[in-house]
Amino acid sequence: MLAYQASSPLRTTPLRRRASGLTLALAINLLLLLILLTLGRGQERRPKLGEDALVVDLIAGARSAPRAEEPNEAVRTPPKTEPKPPLPKPKIILPVKPSLTPPSEKPWIEMSKTEMAAADVRNLPKASTGSGAGDSQEVGRGPNGEVLYAAEWARRPTDTELGGYLPRNAPDGWGQIACRTVAGNRVEDCIEMGQSPRGSRLASAVRQAAWQFRVRPPRKNGQPLVGSWVQIRIIYQGVTRTE
Numbered sequence: 460m461l462a463y464q465a466s467s468p469l470r471t472t473p474l475r476r477r478a479s480g481l482t483l484a485l486a487i488n489l490l491l492l493l494i495l496l497t498l499g500r501g502q503e504r505r506p507k508l509g510e511d512a513l514v515v516d517l518i519a520g521a522r523s524a525p526r527a528e529e530p531n532e533a534v535r536t537p538p539k540t541e542p543k544p545p546l547p548k549p550k551i552i553l554p555v556k557p558s559l560t561p562p563s564e565k566p567w568i569e570m571s572k573t574e575m576a577a578a579d580v581r582n583l584p585k586a587s588t589g590s591g592a593g594d595s596q597e598v599g600r601g602p603n604g605e606v607l608y609a610a611e612w613a614r615r616p617t618d619t620e621l622g623g624y625l626p627r628n629a630p631d632g633w634g635q636i637a638c639r640t641v642a643g644n645r646v647e648d649c650i651e652m653g654q655s656p657r658g659s660r661l662a663s664a665v666r667q668a669a670w671q672f673r674v675r676p677p678r679k680n681g682q683p684l685v686g687s688w689v690q691i692r693i694i695y696q697g698v699t700r701t702e
Contacts, residue, residue, distance in 0.1 A: 595677035601637050601688035602650050608677035610689040613644040620671045621693060624664040631696040634661030638669055639688050640676040646689065665693045 595608040634654045638646035649669045654662035672691065676683045 593681055594679055595684075598690050605688045607637060607688050607690050608684075610691045611675045611677070612673065613675045614673040616668065616671055616693075621664070621668050621695075624667040625695070626660045626664065629661065629664070629695065630656060630659055632656050632659050632661050633692055633694040634659075634663070634665040635690065635692040636662060636666050636669060637688055637690055638672075638674070640674060640685055642685060644673045644675055645670075646672055646674050646691075649691075652690070661693070661695060665691065668693075 595611065597606055598609045599607040601607045632655045635652040636649045637652050638649040641647055646669055649666050651662040651666055654660070669691065674689055674691065676685045677687045677689060678684065
């Protein structure tokens with residue numbers, strides 16, 4: 460037998476709560492689905508790009524916050540300088556009279572044909588290549604084949620300088636030697652060359668006295684030949700004299 464039980468307010472309240480909660484959940488899901496659909500339609504489909512395509516994101520640059528504009532600095536204007544007036548050009552004043560006066564005399568010497576021919580260096584006599592007038596005289600050969608020159612006295616020896624080396628009872632005659640000239644108008648290395656009369660020992664007397672002699676060196680082409688050989692002859696006759 461079925462029994463009817465009247466509903467009470469305590470039993471209907473939980474059912475209503477569950478129904479309202481389910482309805483609210485469905486409404487929220489529908490709202491979220493509607494939002495998603497709306498966003499999907501608003502987005503533009505971008506074309507597919509290749510791997511080598513260059514993509515420029517203009518939105519990223521737009522999204523960057525704009526920099527605050529710096530206050531404009533006051534533009535400094537350079538001070539105005541007045542242009543300098545141009546310098547005046549110097550005046551060129553030409554002299555009325557020339558400053559250089561021509562020489563009163565001619566800068567050359569006028570000569571006749573005869574004078575010009577005489578002044579020509581081609582007509583001058585050529586220098587002689589042989590022995591000059593001031594060269595010493597060659598008189599023979601020395602002990603070893605050297606050229607032997609005539610002696611030129613720088614100072615003649617005295618009778619006292621020569622007489623101290625004469626032998627006793629020396630006859631009149633002459634003695635001849637050959638000497639090598641050295642610096643200071645002196646001679647050395649003298650050797651006996653001859654004497655007269657034979658055996659008179661006059662050449663030996665001249666050789667021993669030669670250290671006192673003063674003889675100039677011979678000359679060739681005006682140049683002294685120190686070290687050359689000279690011939691010296693002393694003649695004894697009463698009073699000694701030299702050659």
